Amino acid sequence: MLLAMLPWSALTISQQVTGNAVVFSLRKFVENPALLAFVLSVPSFVSLVTVTLVNFLSDRIWTPFGRRKPFIMIGFTGMAICLFLMPLMPTFWSLVAVFIIMNLCMDLDSPVEPLKQEIVPPAQRGTATGVMSWINQAAQLAFMFFVFGRFDDVHFMAGIPITGETAIYWCAGLIALSSLMLLALGIKETYQPSALKGQRLSIKTFIGGLTDRELLPVYILIVGAAVMQAGTGPLGALLYTEQWGYTKQDMGTNIAIGGTINLFLIAILTLMADRLNRLRAYQTLILVSIALNIAYYCYVHFILPDRRPALFEIVLFGEMMSVTGILTGLVYTPLIYDYVVRNKMGTYVAGAQLVNRLTNVLAVNGAGLFVIGYAAIFQPPAGEMVRVVLKEPTTAASIKERLVNSNILKAGGSTGDLYVSVWNADGMVADSGLGMEIRLRNPDSERIASEVKSISESLKARQNISPKGDLESTSLKEKRANLEKTLHDRSLSFEQNVKAVLNDYLTTSDGGSVPPRSLEACVISYNSEGVSERILNDFLASARKQFPELIDIVESPDRRSIEISFLDSGDNGAFQTRLQAFSDTWRNGIFRLDGSNSSRRSAAASEWIIPTVEQPIPSRTSPIMGFLQHVAAWFGFETPRDIRPLAVGRTLRDVTTTPHVGAYAQTNDGHSVRIVAVFDPANIDDARSSFRDRVIQALAGQRLTAVQPVLTSTYVPVRYDYMAGNLLSIILGFVGFGITMIFYRLNKKGIIRRRGAEEAAFNK
Amino acid sequence: MLIWGLAVLSFGFAQLVPPLSLLFCGSWAEARSTIVVKEADDGSYIVSKTNADLKNMQKDTDRRSRFWNIFEFKTKSTPQEARLPFASSGSPLYPLTTPRGDPVTLPIVYLPDNPSRFIFPTVFGTWVFQGVITVIGLITTFVAIQLLATARKPIELPAVHNHAK
Numbered sequence: 001m002l003l004a005m006l007p008w009s010a011l012t013i014s015q016q017v018t019g020n021a022v023v024f025s026l027r028k029f030v031e032n033p034a035l036l037a038f039v040l041s042v043p044s045f046v047s048l049v050t051v052t053l054v055n056f057l058s059d060r061i062w063t064p065f066g067r068r069k070p071f072i073m074i075g076f077t078g079m080a081i082c083l084f085l086m087p088l089m090p091t092f093w094s095l096v097a098v099f100i101i102m103n104l105c106m107d108l109d110s111p112v113e114p115l116k117q118e119i120v121p122p123a124q125r126g127t128a129t130g131v132m133s134w135i136n137q138a139a140q141l142a143f144m145f146f147v148f149g150r151f152d153d154v155h156f157m158a159g160i161p162i163t164g165e166t167a168i169y170w171c172a173g174l175i176a177l178s179s180l181m182l183l184a185l186g187i188k189e190t191y192q193p194s195a196l197k198g199q200r201l202s203i204k205t206f207i208g209g210l211t212d213r214e215l216l217p218v219y220i221l222i223v224g225a226a227v228m229q230a231g232t233g234p235l236g237a238l239l240y241t242e243q244w245g246y247t248k249q250d251m252g253t254n255i256a257i258g259g260t261i262n263l264f265l266i267a268i269l270t271l272m273a274d275r276l277n278r279l280r281a282y283q284t285l286i287l288v289s290i291a292l293n294i295a296y297y298c299y300v301h302f303i304l305p306d307r308r309p310a311l312f313e314i315v316l317f318g319e320m321m322s323v324t325g326i327l328t329g330l331v332y333t334p335l336i337y338d339y340v341v342r343n344k345m346g347t348y349v350a351g352a353q354l355v356n357r358l359t360n361v362l363a364v365n366g367a368g369l370f371v372i373g374y375a376a377i378f379q380p381p382a383g384e385m386v387r388v389v390l391k392e393p394t395t396a397a398s399i400k401e402r403l404v405n406s407n408i409l410k411a412g413g414s415t416g417d418l419y420v421s422v423w424n425a426d427g428m429v430a431d432s433g434l435g436m437e438i439r440l441r442n443p444d445s446e447r448i449a450s451e452v453k454s455i456s457e458s459l460k461a462r463q464n465i466s467p468k469g470d471l472e473s474t475s476l477k478e479k480r481a482n483l484e485k486t487l488h489d490r491s492l493s494f495e496q497n498v499k500a501v502l503n504d505y506l507t508t509s510d511g512g513s514v515p516p517r518s519l520e521a522c523v524i525s526y527n528s529e530g531v532s533e534r535i536l537n538d539f540l541a542s543a544r545k546q547f548p549e550l551i552d553i554v555e556s557p558d559r560r561s562i563e564i565s566f567l568d569s570g571d572n573g574a575f576q577t578r579l580q581a582f583s584d585t586w587r588n589g590i591f592r593l594d595g596s597n598s599s600r601r602s603a604a605a606s607e608w609i610i611p612t613v614e615q616p617i618p619s620r621t622s623p624i625m626g627f628l629q630h631v632a633a634w635f636g637f638e639t640p641r642d643i644r645p646l647a648v649g650r651t652l653r654d655v656t657t658t659p660h661v662g663a664y665a666q667t668n669d670g671h672s673v674r675i676v677a678v679f680d681p682a683n684i685d686d687a688r689s690s691f692r693d694r695v696i697q698a699l700a701g702q703r704l705t706a707v708q709p710v711l712t713s714t715y716v717p718v719r720y721d722y723m724a725g726n727l728l729s730i731i732l733g734f735v736g737f738g739i740t741m742i743f744y745r746l747n748k749k750g751i752i753r754r755r756g757a758e759e760a761a762f763n764k
Numbered sequence: 765m766l767i768w769g770l771a772v773l774s775f776g777f778a779q780l781v782p783p784l785s786l787l788f789c790g791s792w793a794e795a796r797s798t799i800v801v802k803e804a805d806d807g808s809y810i811v812s813k814t815n816a817d818l819k820n821m822q823k824d825t826d827r828r829s830r831f832w833n834i835f836e837f838k839t840k841s842t843p844q845e846a847r848l849p850f851a852s853s854g855s856p857l858y859p860l861t862t863p864r865g866d867p868v869t870l871p872i873v874y875l876p877d878n879p880s881r882f883i884f885p886t887v888f889g890t891w892v893f894q895g896v897i898t899v900i901g902l903i904t905t906f907v908a909i910q911l912l913a914t915a916r917k918p919i920e921l922p923a924v925h926n927h928a929k
Contacts, residue, residue: 146892181904698816
């Protein structure tokens, strides 16, 4: 059974590569999600013909090599060649061409499924599916965790750059070649008598075969399954990376964690696979899957404060859906083949592929169009955008009302063209806030932006041909500059209009321009070697709660001592004693401060209060992560709440100018950060003058925005919400369930018979 | 098939031997990320030593730009610079500091007699493609041996008493 599974495994590994890596290969050339989805669905149009024909013929021929093998071997050969070529394609259309040819070859490989099912008896198909699923899971795990994150790497072999993308495709090509050898040398089909053998291919026999009375009812189940499996399609990968900001490696790690758990689960669930009532189990699992999809969407959209799940949450929900998916897969495939006799398996696959692909094409393209349609109705439109900061938290609705009443809209424009939302750099969604993002829909600006992009792409292409530039390139650059100036001028004009209307509402504060307050500080040095930076930072985070005058704890540049800075209170000795006593008990004394090896000195410090748009300590957290942090705290792993101000302080440390920096969230208004910096006496004047700019940058690095009346104004494209694809999945899930119920009723009435299982029982 | 499997296995293993030998014979240290270099398509360089510079550097970057991470580690005598042997296109593999503000550090294994020979053993890119090729070669060789051992015993399909038309 295991050897027979290997070629099928190789095929699914190649599908992993083409399903995941090719999205990013194409993404180099195209951004529009509908176009991306369409390009990825093009092979499905081709497959409508090739898979159907190939499988249909494989029931009706016999060659010295068998009936399924000739197709499979040609397919694997072509697939290997295409996998080697794909990363080398220099242009979008050449890549698409090779992609389509490769899918054509994969279509030729499709008889590997009936070949596999012919080998395995019906009573063991559940177990065989489990074994297959385990191999796939292990391959997916290895690919996503180890390989996929390497996509952007650039390695060098004998001075020749080889990108991770290239290496991924070439490894898949190697696998295809090895599988080709196994098929050619290790698997031999023995002759099977069949009434279909030698049947002439004509339109009549073709349609007649596909619409066989025995097979038609089984297609009902295929339609239901295909509708439910379409999901978000390739847009799922973009949801992770572009919308939620996770890297490809994060995506790979997430899948790897789930995949590792699945390896054990599949083994356990496989034991049950052949013991369940397959149809009943299938229906129940569909309902569970729909419920989980609804739960996930609602959790992300309505419960998470920033609509961005943490990796743990993605793994948790993903794992629940994965278990459901595994069980569904274990019962679905054997369920289908219970209804198909052996000599018609190829014809069934032909018909099923036709039905599957047609449904898939509609659903996958539907996902792309649904996301675009959802964006057109609910998402911020393309056009001029300005972000402002208000004096006090206000609702978006009241700001919009004021803007509409002021006639800021152009003649003929509607209130729907104006989009106002609360804006926070950390992504927090709220009904009211200090930051507001105001957009005005402008189709003409959208057209200009599209033209700018098109010119940029032309310039990139021309640079390949003549790197030093030519007259045409110069002219294009001028045109692009003029168009960009038009967009810039429109944004500025919109900004002026908004400022004029909202003048009374806008803050008068300006990014911490209030001069700093001078303070006296003290620095204690303790002789110490080999303390890790992590321990120091954790100690600082804990000690700050007990000692509000504490500024910072750092290791000296020579790593031979630790320096602790704090505000001079007049009784520094008492402070030192209390701090040392705290260190004796912190984490069972792993970091003890020895006063006998210490020295003290005075230092100059300055304090800035920087108002921020966002709350440095968020008032709302994700419930699951909150629970997880609670559990971690029981075991001594506490995550400090002021993690962002702490990070700001660490980022601002500079050995030559500001060796000690403390940043604190102000608790009185919740919207400002207090920064205390100890300056190196040799550079104090220069350091103070440039420190404010460094603070603004450090805050931005932690997604905290220093307040000023207008933050930015520019043209922005429409913002897509790829999570909307999940809504479509839920809708299609209900449709699929309804179709399955129809099949169930027909089965119960005896209109549909389990002919495959009956044939196997007869042959026993 | 056996020859093919052995050939792939040999190639993969040959790529694995140099880092493996360093792993077993070298000395370990902690390397800190100090510099990120952006190499443009025309060969020009931009160097960044702070996360703020790095963020500015990543604006208007296309996939033809390569980012190189440079680390610093201490041998018994002197500090040494170590450039990660592979670049990343589009964005750097590692930033200069973590989101918490801690410096990014990685374990490094180097030859004490020649610290310019080193590997980053916990970086996947050090092992992954050589490992994948080796595993493909191993599986292919194993399957080939299995087939040779059971040669001339084709996988027989059971006879079908079909009543299908």
